[in-house]
Amino acid sequence: MTPPVLVGAECGVRRAQVPGGAAAERTAAVAPRRGRGRPPLLDRPERIEEFLAYVAAGWTVLEALGSMGLARSRTPVYTLRRQDPLFAAALAEAQKRGRAARRHARSEQTQMDQHGTESCYTRRRCRCMPCTGAASRARQRRRRATGADGTSEVFGK
Template identity: 85%
Template sequence: MLDGPERIEEFLAYVAAGWTVLDALGSMGLARSRTPVYTLRRQDPLFAVALAKAQDRGRAARRQARSTETQMDQHGTESCYNRRRCRCVPCRGAASRARQRRRLIMAADGASKSSEK
């Protein structure tokens, strides 16, 4: 399992990067069971502290990743109009332009398919 300080450091690095305990174990080629990790946490206070810190950093990393995903929902985008249901002038304009582009593409695709027949 997590035998040796190198393996423990590797495991903690995965967890700090935002991986779950199960995913970290699986990526290291270890059995996908959390029991040995939590047993080690209960028996070794230093590992317990290190794991808690790694899990905190991992949560922050996942939160950061989610926040960059939602940056597309900023005002003036079609995504903000649809997801946030924002009806400000820039968002309405962006949604309208996006719909017009899609309609033009669909019309062009329909015309090319009818000319192929």
């Protein structure tokens, strides 16, 4: 007799199909085998949603796993991304939003390279009116802070 052939597993139920027709087919509730490797970190949909929310908020993958108490390695996340196209698309979108959130938070703190700043004039070489005006004002402030003879008022005479 040939061994049973396993057919698709839905919700932890495996169907063993024994050669011999539909009458021989039986359903047995068998716990799904885990196989080799690490156990899945993101095993439930609510954990996946929580993880994606952290990533979309601007956290890195490792930081998000650490906040969930799973900070061992990023490898299981990237393995899941490789195996599940829906998760891969959701992770890519969350990472895109996370990068934008980090960029926005950084720009609010430092105001670097935004239009209307001196750094945009010098780093991006933007010559629009707001950037040119900001660079001129910054130069004037520096010149006023330095005395007419080139010595600084702070360290001066």
